[in-house]
Amino acid sequence: AVMVSLAAVWEDWGVRPSAVIGHSQGEIAAACVAGALSLEDAARVVALRSRAIVALAGKGGMVSVPLPVEQVREELAGYEGRVSVAAVNGPASVVVSGDVQGLDELLARWTEAGVRARRIAVDYASHSAHVEELHAELLDVLAPIEPQAGRIPVYSTVTGEVEDGS
Structure with a gap:
């Protein structure tokens, strides 16, 4: 509106x-x-x-990642069908979306590596296979x-x- x-x-x-x-x-x-x-x-x-x-509520989520999309895609290896790139908002601004467990694992890995990734306040995996x-x-x-x-x-x-x- x-x-x-x-x-x-x-x-x-x-x-x-x-x-x-x-x-x-x-x-x-x-x-x-x-x-x-x-x-x-x-x-x-x-x-x-x-x-x-x-x-879809409660079945997934989204995480904002301040990294280039190419790097994010590399880091999603092994998460096929669970977590995927949902949006590319800029050269170093990507949103991933998918299963809660997969997002938790990635968020922990990025946080440990000093990447300021953050969870987006939604409980569904928009722009992902979940929406299918x-x-x-x-x-x-x-x-x-x-x-x-x-x-x-x-x-x-x-x-x-x-x-x-x-």
Whole structure:
């Protein structure tokens, strides 16, 4: 709501984006601002996604790691299927996500090595294989939503490519 509202205020002031990009729930806001999703459909996606994620509560977590993604990926060897890179936020800012035990082990290793990794205050493993268990439910509840080509190009955070929103 805040992201879409800010974009509307900026547009009212004459500031119009030539493209949009968003991360996680911000992708929904970006699609709305681009015109690929109506405000009603964007709100529906946020609400239904949030409701579905409740099923993941208590099963995982996330950790912010101030290291380059290449180094983090090397350190995740042996954790396949348990912990994975969830987000690359900068050259030395990575978030990993996954099983609680795997995250605890990695956090202890990084802390011992002097890396200031920190747990993020969530009890589910967003942006990980854990979310796959919601796939069928989300396809079902979001089936009535029909994205369309937007008036503004949308950069995909998955591919890095420009999408039309449809």
